[in-house]
Amino acid sequence: MRMFEIATAFALVGLISRGVWAWHMGAWRKPLFPVSHSRRDYTIVVCLHNEEGRVDGLVQALLDQTPPPPEILLIDDGSTDDTMSLLQKWQAKRANVNVIGLASGGIGKKAPLEIAIQAARFPILLCTDADCSPESKDWASTMVNDVDTKYDLKIGISLPLHTSGLLGRLQMFETTRIAQNYIGMAESGYPYMGVGRNIAFTKSCWEEVGGFQEHMDLASGDDDLFVQDVYEAGLRIGTEARRSGQSHAVWPHTWSAWMRQMKRHLTTGTRYKTLIMKVLSIPILADFMLYSGCAVIFYSDVQKVNVIHSGFWIATCILLTNALVRGLIFSAFLRRIGRPGHEAFWLFSEPLMGLIRQVLALQVLIAKPKRWK
Numbered sequence: 001m002r003m004f005e006i007a008t009a010f011a012l013v014g015l016i017s018r019g020v021w022a023w024h025m026g027a028w029r030k031p032l033f034p035v036s037h038s039r040r041d042y043t044i045v046v047c048l049h050n051e052e053g054r055v056d057g058l059v060q061a062l063l064d065q066t067p068p069p070p071e072i073l074l075i076d077d078g079s080t081d082d083t084m085s086l087l088q089k090w091q092a093k094r095a096n097v098n099v100i101g102l103a104s105g106g107i108g109k110k111a112p113l114e115i116a117i118q119a120a121r122f123p124i125l126l127c128t129d130a131d132c133s134p135e136s137k138d139w140a141s142t143m144v145n146d147v148d149t150k151y152d153l154k155i156g157i158s159l160p161l162h163t164s165g166l167l168g169r170l171q172m173f174e175t176t177r178i179a180q181n182y183i184g185m186a187e188s189g190y191p192y193m194g195v196g197r198n199i200a201f202t203k204s205c206w207e208e209v210g211g212f213q214e215h216m217d218l219a220s221g222d223d224d225l226f227v228q229d230v231y232e233a234g235l236r237i238g239t240e241a242r243r244s245g246q247s248h249a250v251w252p253h254t255w256s257a258w259m260r261q262m263k264r265h266l267t268t269g270t271r272y273k274t275l276i277m278k279v280l281s282i283p284i285l286a287d288f289m290l291y292s293g294c295a296v297i298f299y300s301d302v303q304k305v306n307v308i309h310s311g312f313w314i315a316t317c318i319l320l321t322n323a324l325v326r327g328l329i330f331s332a333f334l335r336r337i338g339r340p341g342h343e344a345f346w347l348f349s350e351p352l353m354g355l356i357r358q359v360l361a362l363q364v365l366i367a368k369p370k371r372w373k
Helices: 002-024 056-064 083-093 111-117 139-144 165-187 203-208 224-232 255-266 274-296 299-303 312-336 340-365
Strands: 042-048 071-078 096-101 124-129 132-134 154-156 158-160 199-202 238-239 247-249
Touching: 002 274, 002 312, 042 056, 042 111, 042 139, 056 071, 056 083, 056 132, 071 111, 083 096, 096 111, 124 132, 124 139, 124 203, 154 165, 154 224, 158 165, 165 238, 165 255, 165 312, 165 340, 199 203, 199 274, 203 238, 224 238, 255 340, 274 312
Parallel strands: 042 071, 042 124, 071 096, 154 238, 158 247
Antiparallel strands: 124 199, 132 247, 154 199
16 A cells, blocks of 8 residues: 555656646747837858758748848858859849858858858848748748847747658657747746757857857757857847747658657757756656656556556546646647647657657767768
């Protein structure tokens, strides 16, 4: 009986802790204020490496922004295909398109991004990737809105472009779940990451934290470690969750390619700030307490005596309450970012994704990915 009581208390503490964390960090309460479309001086920065098939679509989508961007700065990171020649054609046709070419590259985005940021003509930078497309023609103006006047850095959302099949659905769920975490934590006062595919900041902010020099040895981290550096410096960080400010990226079409991408992103975890690691560990510990406690209850000797009076119903109620609270909060966040609320159903796959992340994290500890592509 004592084991049953301890397991019940263990599971209840986990339930309460996880619920409070989800409620506080859920990214579902902040109101959406109107966007001011006043003219801003900013530079869109994109780093490309062997992207000849995407150049024309990318540049045209950026030029179609309303109003047109004052500057689009494209830096070719040592491509071995026709990327550079295509970029030069656009530069010859459009006055607001500028191109920088590097002789070699492909190891990571930080070095070419540093060159591009320093060369940018304007004080506000908006970064995206070559495989991304804006959600709307208001994407750029939405993202740079309030940057410099209200925020030094603004974190946006980038979701998968294609979501067909089980792989695509899991990618969409994982991306929105992560977005809920980093948007929610930023709005709760603990910003810890963004996505380099959709992030805006001032050049002075980037210079104040020393650019990427603190983590230049890592191929990744130009987004999350940079955000943490800005937070540690006491600068202003905002979020943009509305659909018009989102971008879409082409996600890997195979399981192996997606696993490689996830491993690359996990390489920065060991460099996170201590406070951020403590906050991020709360839901992990709470889930462990909740699920392990329920497991003990389910298989305790009490259950075997009489199912009706056993702990079976206690464990079931705990699990259902956890699913209901987290489902409602996740559904509210999905609707906030313009996604169907019923997609919260995919929370059922979170244990699987958690297991995958743990396996990949162990692989990263053994052999860290060193290349960008």
